[in-house]
Amino acid sequence: MSCLSPSATLATTVLSRGLTDSNVLPLAASTNLPSINSFVRDTFCAARFVHSSRLSRSVIFSLRCIFGQLSSHDAISATCQNISVPSDQASNYPTTCLLAIASVHRTGSTLLCSILRATHMAGMPMEYLNIHTKNFTNFRNENNLPKLNMRGAVIGAVRKVTGRNAWRNIDYFSDSSWRAYLNRAASLNTTRNGVFGIKMHFNQYDEHMLQRGIDASFWNAPIKWVRITRDNEVRQAISLVRAEQSNQWNSNMSAVREPVYDENAIVVALETISTANKNWDAYFATQAITPLLVTYEQLTRDMDATVRRIMSHINTPIDKVPEPQTKRQSDGASAQWEQQFLHSRPEFASRAATI
Structure with missing residues (x-):
């Protein structure tokens, strides 16, 4: 009897016989590849690519099942950011001020950034650290940055052959080209007053900057x-659950399916929100940073005053606040979900302050 784990057995079998062997795919299908270490997963991909350049439909289907979908909120919202920056509005100005927007999902940050971009004086803030967006894909196509390292190139080639989009991971890009990407993003998106704006959730900031030895x-x-x-x-939390289910992350997107009330999903979303807020709390406390505080409720209640506060914060007062490029998504269904949730889970009432 073999003493190897299922993942190790899979790697050994793949290396010795390749995926053309009918005994390998059933083993792969029964192995929880997303939870095994990166080496085994990459070995699986590389071996498949080497052993066969022509994939049958059954093999493609099996590979798709094995690799599955990315589970992070950033991956789920992969179509959320697809805005191209007009070159005549922001291009190659030196960065003399960084507007860093620390956000959490469903706080109105997309709405806020759409207004700030429309001022053409706030550095075109977007999620430049989110590598799962159309905007990031477009940027790579146009600037050839960041570049894939060898590991990323192999994984990318395999997924291309199998008809899948690239499974993006920050470790698939070389460190030097990632830094070059960050510099290029600032160069192209700094507005004429010297401001470069960036919106980031803590997981993006942590994984794509802090853990790579850099910060703001x-x-x-x-x-x-x-x-x-x-x-x-x-x-x-309700907004997050509805966006995940419908894949409608802003008002400019169409829902792919109607969201269905899910109490457990709301509880999980509340925990996600709590963790994200605690992470930002800890970071700001450790770095002795006192950010300008803005709330979703302030933004939706008095958009003009809220935007003016931010523009004053970057020493760029404006005469007129432009209209947002997206609209507030909250509706009657969200209110009904909230009422239903609080009826069954009254312990969360303290986290349901109303506007």
């Missing part, structure tokens, strides 16, 4: 932090 000081400019939160976290 990377751009060598004074940093103006803005933190956006939401008072009604129950409604925030």
Whole structure:
């Protein structure tokens, strides 16, 4: 009897016989590949690519089942950010101020950033650290940055052959080209007043900057932090669940399916929100940073005053606040979900402050 784990057995079998052997696919299908280490997963991909360049439909289907879908919120919202920056509005100005927006999902940060971009004076803030967006894909196609390392190239080739989009992972890009990407993003998106704006959730900031030995000081400019939160976290969690189910992350997107009330999913979303807020709390406390605080409720109640506060924060007062490019998504269905949730889970009432 073999003493090897299922993942190790899979790797050994793949290396010795390749995936053309009918004994391998059943083993692969029964192995929880997303939870095994990266080496085994990459070995599986590389061996498949080497042993056969022509994949049958059954093999493609099996590989798709094995690799599955990315589970992070960033991956799920892969179509959320697809805005191209007009070159005549922001291009190759030196960065003299960084507008860093610390956000959590469903706090109105997309709405806020759409207004800030429309000012053409706030550095075109978007999720430049989110590698799962159309905007990131377009940027790579146009600038050839960041570049894949050898590991990323192999994985990318296999997924291309199997008809899948690239399974993006920050470790698939070389460190030097990732830094070049960050510099290029600032170069192309700094507005004429010297401001570069970036919106980031903590997981993006942590995984794609902090863990790579860099932080917001990377751009060598004074940093103006803005933190956006939401008072009604129950409604925030409901918004997150509905967006995940419908894949409608802003008002410019069409829903792919109607969301269905799910109490457990709302509880999980509340925990996700709590963790994200605690992470930002800890970071700001450790770094002795006092960000400008903005809430979703302030933004939706008085958009003009909220935007003016932020523009003053970056020393760029404006005469007129432009209209947002997206609309508020909250509706009657969210209110009904909130009422139903609080009826069955009254212990969360304290996290449901109303506007």
